Amino acid sequence: xxxxxxxxxxxxxxxxxxxxxxxxxxxxxxxxxxxxxxxxxxxxxxxxxxxxxxxxxxxxxxxxxxxxxxxxxxxxxxxxxxxxxxxxxxxxxxxxxxxxxxxxxxxxxxx
Amino acid sequence: xxxxxxxxxxxxxxxxxxxxxxxxxxxxxxxxxxxxxxxxxxxxxxxxxxxxxxxxxxxxxxxxxxxxxxxxxxxxxxxxxxxxxxxxxxxxxxxxxxxxxxxxxxxxxxxxxxxx
Numbered sequence: 001x002x003x004x005x006x007x008x009x010x011x012x013x014x015x016x017x018x019x020x021x022x023x024x025x026x027x028x029x030x031x032x033x034x035x036x037x038x039x040x041x042x043x044x045x046x047x048x049x050x051x052x053x054x055x056x057x058x059x060x061x062x063x064x065x066x067x068x069x070x071x072x073x074x075x076x077x078x079x080x081x082x083x084x085x086x087x088x089x090x091x092x093x094x095x096x097x098x099x100x101x102x103x104x105x106x107x108x109x110x111x
Numbered sequence: 112x113x114x115x116x117x118x119x120x121x122x123x124x125x126x127x128x129x130x131x132x133x134x135x136x137x138x139x140x141x142x143x144x145x146x147x148x149x150x151x152x153x154x155x156x157x158x159x160x161x162x163x164x165x166x167x168x169x170x171x172x173x174x175x176x177x178x179x180x181x182x183x184x185x186x187x188x189x190x191x192x193x194x195x196x197x198x199x200x201x202x203x204x205x206x207x208x209x210x211x212x213x214x215x216x217x218x219x220x221x222x223x224x225x226x227x
Contacts, residue, residue, distance in 0.1 A: 004154075031213075033215065035217075041219060041220070042201055042217040042218050042219045042220050043155070043201070043217045044217075045214060045215065045216070048214060056214055091154055091155065093155075093215075095215075098143055098160060098162055098205075099145055099157050099160050100145075100157070100215055101157060102147075102154035102155040102156070102157075103154050104152075104153055104154045105153075105154050107152075
Protein backbone atom coordinates (compact mmCIF):
# COMPACT_ATOMS: atom_id res chain seq x y z
CA UNK A 1 0.00 0.00 0.00
CA UNK A 2 1.41 3.39 -0.97
CA UNK A 3 1.91 5.82 1.88
CA UNK A 4 1.21 9.51 2.19
CA UNK A 5 3.22 11.41 -0.41
CA UNK A 6 4.45 14.94 0.16
CA UNK A 7 6.45 17.32 -1.99
CA UNK A 8 8.80 19.02 -1.97
CA UNK A 9 10.96 17.46 0.76
CA UNK A 10 12.89 20.66 1.34
CA UNK A 11 12.26 24.32 0.53
CA UNK A 12 14.24 27.46 1.26
CA UNK A 13 12.62 30.84 0.64
CA UNK A 14 13.13 34.43 1.66
CA UNK A 15 10.73 36.09 4.06
CA UNK A 16 7.71 37.68 2.39
CA UNK A 17 7.84 35.14 -0.45
CA UNK A 18 5.10 32.58 -0.99
CA UNK A 19 5.36 28.80 -0.91
CA UNK A 20 3.07 25.82 -1.51
CA UNK A 21 3.20 22.26 -0.28
CA UNK A 22 1.43 19.31 -1.81
CA UNK A 23 0.04 16.16 -0.21
CA UNK A 24 -1.40 12.99 -1.73
CA UNK A 25 -3.05 10.92 1.02
CA UNK A 26 -3.52 7.18 1.13
CA UNK A 27 -6.28 6.15 -1.23
CA UNK A 28 -9.68 5.98 0.43
CA UNK A 29 -8.74 7.94 3.54
CA UNK A 30 -11.45 10.49 4.23
CA UNK A 31 -9.59 12.52 6.85
CA UNK A 32 -6.56 14.62 5.95
CA UNK A 33 -4.47 16.69 8.37
CA UNK A 34 -1.77 19.32 8.02
CA UNK A 35 0.53 19.74 11.00
CA UNK A 36 3.32 22.19 11.71
CA UNK A 37 6.28 20.83 13.67
CA UNK A 38 8.77 23.39 14.89
CA UNK A 39 12.16 22.00 15.89
CA UNK A 40 12.03 20.49 19.36
CA UNK A 41 8.25 20.61 19.62
CA UNK A 42 5.34 18.28 19.02
CA UNK A 43 3.23 18.53 15.88
CA UNK A 44 0.63 21.28 15.99
CA UNK A 45 -2.56 20.81 14.00
CA UNK A 46 -3.11 23.50 11.39
CA UNK A 47 -6.13 22.18 9.55
CA UNK A 48 -8.23 19.03 9.32
CA UNK A 49 -10.35 18.00 6.33
CA UNK A 50 -13.11 15.43 6.23
CA UNK A 51 -13.39 14.56 2.53
CA UNK A 52 -13.21 18.02 0.93
CA UNK A 53 -14.71 19.95 3.83
CA UNK A 54 -12.81 21.74 6.60
CA UNK A 55 -13.71 20.47 10.06
CA UNK A 56 -11.06 22.27 12.11
CA UNK A 57 -8.87 25.22 11.17
CA UNK A 58 -8.85 26.93 14.54
CA UNK A 59 -5.03 27.09 14.70
CA UNK A 60 -4.43 28.08 11.09
CA UNK A 61 -3.06 31.65 10.77
CA UNK A 62 -5.62 32.59 8.15
CA UNK A 63 -4.04 35.93 7.32
CA UNK A 64 -1.15 34.10 5.67
CA UNK A 65 -1.95 30.38 5.49
CA UNK A 66 -4.52 28.71 3.27
CA UNK A 67 -5.30 25.13 2.39
CA UNK A 68 -7.60 23.30 0.08
CA UNK A 69 -8.49 19.72 -0.68
CA UNK A 70 -9.93 19.47 -4.12
CA UNK A 71 -12.29 16.57 -4.84
CA UNK A 72 -11.53 15.17 -1.39
CA UNK A 73 -8.19 13.71 -2.42
CA UNK A 74 -5.00 15.77 -2.86
CA UNK A 75 -4.37 18.81 -0.73
CA UNK A 76 -2.21 21.91 -0.93
CA UNK A 77 -1.07 24.18 1.89
CA UNK A 78 0.07 27.68 1.00
CA UNK A 79 1.88 30.37 2.94
CA UNK A 80 1.81 33.94 1.63
CA UNK A 81 3.75 35.90 2.73
CA UNK A 82 6.15 33.74 4.73
CA UNK A 83 7.71 34.89 7.99
CA UNK A 84 10.89 33.71 9.68
CA UNK A 85 8.83 31.95 12.37
CA UNK A 86 7.20 29.74 9.72
CA UNK A 87 10.44 27.76 9.50
CA UNK A 88 9.32 24.25 10.44
CA UNK A 89 8.49 20.83 9.08
CA UNK A 90 5.02 20.62 7.57
CA UNK A 91 3.51 17.18 7.96
CA UNK A 92 0.56 15.80 6.09
CA UNK A 93 -1.35 12.81 7.45
CA UNK A 94 -4.41 10.85 6.43
CA UNK A 95 -6.71 8.57 8.37
CA UNK A 96 -9.39 6.05 7.49
CA UNK A 97 -10.97 6.18 10.95
CA UNK A 98 -8.72 5.86 14.05
CA UNK A 99 -4.96 6.14 13.56
CA UNK A 100 -3.32 8.62 11.23
CA UNK A 101 -0.52 7.84 8.78
CA UNK A 102 2.07 10.50 8.09
CA UNK A 103 4.11 11.54 5.12
CA UNK A 104 7.81 12.36 5.43
CA UNK A 105 7.12 16.06 5.66
CA UNK A 106 8.39 19.20 3.97
CA UNK A 107 11.15 21.08 5.76
CA UNK A 108 10.68 24.80 5.19
CA UNK A 109 13.45 27.27 5.95
CA UNK A 110 12.60 30.96 5.74
CA UNK A 111 15.64 33.25 5.56
CA UNK B 112 -10.47 20.19 24.81
CA UNK B 113 -8.26 17.13 24.81
CA UNK B 114 -4.61 17.35 25.79
CA UNK B 115 -1.58 15.15 26.32
CA UNK B 116 1.39 15.58 28.65
CA UNK B 117 4.76 13.91 28.30
CA UNK B 118 6.58 14.87 31.49
CA UNK B 119 10.07 13.75 30.44
CA UNK B 120 12.03 15.55 27.73
CA UNK B 121 14.51 12.69 27.59
CA UNK B 122 14.75 9.12 28.84
CA UNK B 123 18.11 7.37 29.04
CA UNK B 124 18.36 3.60 29.26
CA UNK B 125 21.05 1.00 28.69
CA UNK B 126 20.62 -1.55 25.94
CA UNK B 127 18.90 -4.69 27.22
CA UNK B 128 17.16 -2.90 30.07
CA UNK B 129 13.40 -2.27 30.15
CA UNK B 130 12.20 1.17 29.10
CA UNK B 131 9.18 3.28 29.95
CA UNK B 132 8.12 6.52 28.30
CA UNK B 133 5.36 8.31 30.20
CA UNK B 134 2.17 9.90 28.91
CA UNK B 135 -0.90 11.29 30.64
CA UNK B 136 -4.00 12.59 28.93
CA UNK B 137 -7.09 14.69 29.45
CA UNK B 138 -10.34 14.20 27.54
CA UNK B 139 -14.00 14.63 28.33
CA UNK B 140 -14.98 11.09 27.37
CA UNK B 141 -13.29 7.78 26.63
CA UNK B 142 -10.06 8.44 24.75
CA UNK B 143 -8.46 7.00 21.69
CA UNK B 144 -4.72 6.92 22.49
CA UNK B 145 -1.73 6.51 20.21
CA UNK B 146 2.04 6.31 20.23
CA UNK B 147 4.18 7.43 17.31
CA UNK B 148 7.95 7.34 16.77
CA UNK B 149 9.98 9.82 14.76
CA UNK B 150 13.47 9.15 13.44
CA UNK B 151 15.66 12.06 12.23
CA UNK B 152 14.39 13.72 9.05
CA UNK B 153 11.43 11.37 8.90
CA UNK B 154 7.71 11.65 9.41
CA UNK B 155 5.89 10.06 12.31
CA UNK B 156 5.49 6.29 12.31
CA UNK B 157 2.49 4.71 14.00
CA UNK B 158 3.47 2.29 16.80
CA UNK B 159 0.26 1.29 18.56
CA UNK B 160 -3.17 2.42 19.66
CA UNK B 161 -5.74 1.93 22.38
CA UNK B 162 -9.37 2.21 21.39
CA UNK B 163 -11.19 -0.17 23.72
CA UNK B 164 -10.78 -3.58 25.34
CA UNK B 165 -7.62 -4.99 26.91
CA UNK B 166 -5.68 -2.32 28.77
CA UNK B 167 -2.35 -3.71 27.54
CA UNK B 168 -1.88 -3.16 23.84
CA UNK B 169 0.96 -4.50 21.76
CA UNK B 170 2.45 -2.73 18.80
CA UNK B 171 5.32 -2.65 16.36
CA UNK B 172 8.98 -3.45 17.15
CA UNK B 173 8.18 -5.12 20.49
CA UNK B 174 6.61 -2.03 22.06
CA UNK B 175 3.53 -2.16 24.24
CA UNK B 176 1.52 0.35 26.20
CA UNK B 177 -0.72 0.15 29.22
CA UNK B 178 -3.93 2.14 29.45
CA UNK B 179 -4.80 3.17 33.01
CA UNK B 180 -8.11 4.99 33.22
CA UNK B 181 -7.89 5.89 36.92
CA UNK B 182 -4.48 7.51 36.44
CA UNK B 183 -5.33 8.83 32.95
CA UNK B 184 -2.06 7.41 31.70
CA UNK B 185 -0.87 5.53 28.64
CA UNK B 186 2.81 4.71 29.22
CA UNK B 187 4.89 3.16 26.47
CA UNK B 188 7.03 0.17 27.45
CA UNK B 189 9.47 -2.31 26.06
CA UNK B 190 11.00 -5.20 28.02
CA UNK B 191 14.47 -4.96 26.46
CA UNK B 192 15.69 -1.78 24.76
CA UNK B 193 17.78 -1.70 21.59
CA UNK B 194 20.19 1.02 20.49
CA UNK B 195 18.07 1.32 17.34
CA UNK B 196 15.08 2.34 19.51
CA UNK B 197 16.76 5.71 20.05
CA UNK B 198 14.34 8.24 18.57
CA UNK B 199 11.68 10.81 19.43
CA UNK B 200 8.42 9.38 20.78
CA UNK B 201 5.07 11.15 20.71
CA UNK B 202 1.89 10.31 22.55
CA UNK B 203 -1.37 11.48 20.97
CA UNK B 204 -5.03 11.54 21.95
CA UNK B 205 -8.31 11.80 20.17
CA UNK B 206 -11.64 12.43 21.82
CA UNK B 207 -14.17 10.53 19.71
CA UNK B 208 -17.11 12.33 21.28
CA UNK B 209 -15.58 15.76 21.54
CA UNK B 210 -16.64 18.80 19.59
CA UNK B 211 -13.30 18.87 17.80
CA UNK B 212 -14.49 16.17 15.41
CA UNK B 213 -11.86 13.68 16.40
CA UNK B 214 -9.01 16.13 16.41
CA UNK B 215 -5.68 14.34 16.95
CA UNK B 216 -3.60 16.16 19.56
CA UNK B 217 0.07 15.39 20.21
CA UNK B 218 2.30 15.75 23.23
CA UNK B 219 5.61 17.57 23.15
CA UNK B 220 7.62 14.40 22.67
CA UNK B 221 10.19 12.42 24.64
CA UNK B 222 13.64 11.70 23.31
CA UNK B 223 14.71 8.13 24.05
CA UNK B 224 18.42 7.49 24.14
CA UNK B 225 19.55 3.88 24.41
CA UNK B 226 23.24 3.46 25.17
CA UNK B 227 25.24 0.36 24.15
